[in-house]
Amino acid sequence: MTAGIADLRRLDLLARLAHAVLRPADRAHPDRLAPAFGTGTMTAGSLAALLAVPAFRGPVNRALAAALDLDQLPIGPGLLARIDAAPATRAAILLVTADGQSLAGAARALAAAVLHRRIAGMVLKAERSRAAAILGEAGFAVAVHEAPVLHAGLGALAGSADVLAGDPADPETSARMDRYGLACVGRYVEAVEPELLPLLLLRVRPASGYDPERLGIAAMANTHVEQVVRLMRRRRPAWSDTIG
Structure with missing residues (x-):
């Protein structure tokens, strides 16, 4: 395989990882998300409502990634x-x-x-x-x-x-x-x-x-x-x- 194809493959896989880490709401089971903020902090319904607003989805995903410690995954x-x-x-x-x-x-x-x-x-x-x-x-x-x-x-x-x-x-x-x-x-x-x-x-x-x-x-x-x-x-x- 040429270096160029290998580079593209690596970028594709890293992009997949970045999506999974930075946008957990796109893949995670909904019942996993609200508890990440702590008991009594947010209900599944209120979180779903926030994620349904395009302007909020990015910031909420970033908060979820931090709350779930996804930013600590050893991707190096x-x-x-x-x-x-x-x-x-x-x-x-x-x-x-x-x-x-x-x-x-x-x-x-x-x-x-x-x-x-x-x-x-x-x-x-x-x-x-x-x-x-x-x-x-x-x-x-x-x-x-x-x-x-x-x-x-x-x-x-x-x-x-x-x-x-x-x-x-x-x-x-x-x-x-x-x-x-x-x-x-x-x-x-x-x-x-x-x-x-x-x-x-x-x-x-x-x-x-x-x-x-x-x-x-x-x-x-x-x-x-x-x-x-x-x-x-x-x-x-x-x-x-x-x-x-």
Whole structure:
């Protein structure tokens, strides 16, 4: 890759980080924001009203960034060097700064890869149909066709939490899978760029919490990280060139 393309890629990733740090209201779960100002200081409704006023949105975002200590994230020469050298770091930045739809898709694909052994062990047609409905068509394809061949090691990360149970039509079933997927993404970020984990945690609804250990999701080793990078290249094609 030429130096010019590498420079553009670095600038793109740094711009994504800057947006996430300086405009947390654009990505964070709304329930994460008002408490940042302290108990009783501001309600979620009053904060939303302020953010809805264009003239106030910039100053409020800056205040949120300070209140959430986002200005303390260690974005310095070390991270710059890893952006240039490590596809895993580039994938981590794309994940923690992604828009909601992109993050949800990536998290669901990763969850499917982690759960693929459990799905392979399902004997009853009703079980597999329920898993397909919970994961969605794309996620189920990852679990059944892609993960066993290309990302088989990720299956070792799955614990005992039964996130493939429940009624697929129940919103809580889908929400449980979303929490599981975000926890899987969190394990990846912990392994690659743990200093950026606060940006991901802002995306998690406070009432749900972030607890991969409770969900039984094991910590990732380097071999798992490599497989996640491969998965993101394949399942998030818009990211492929940036990941490299």
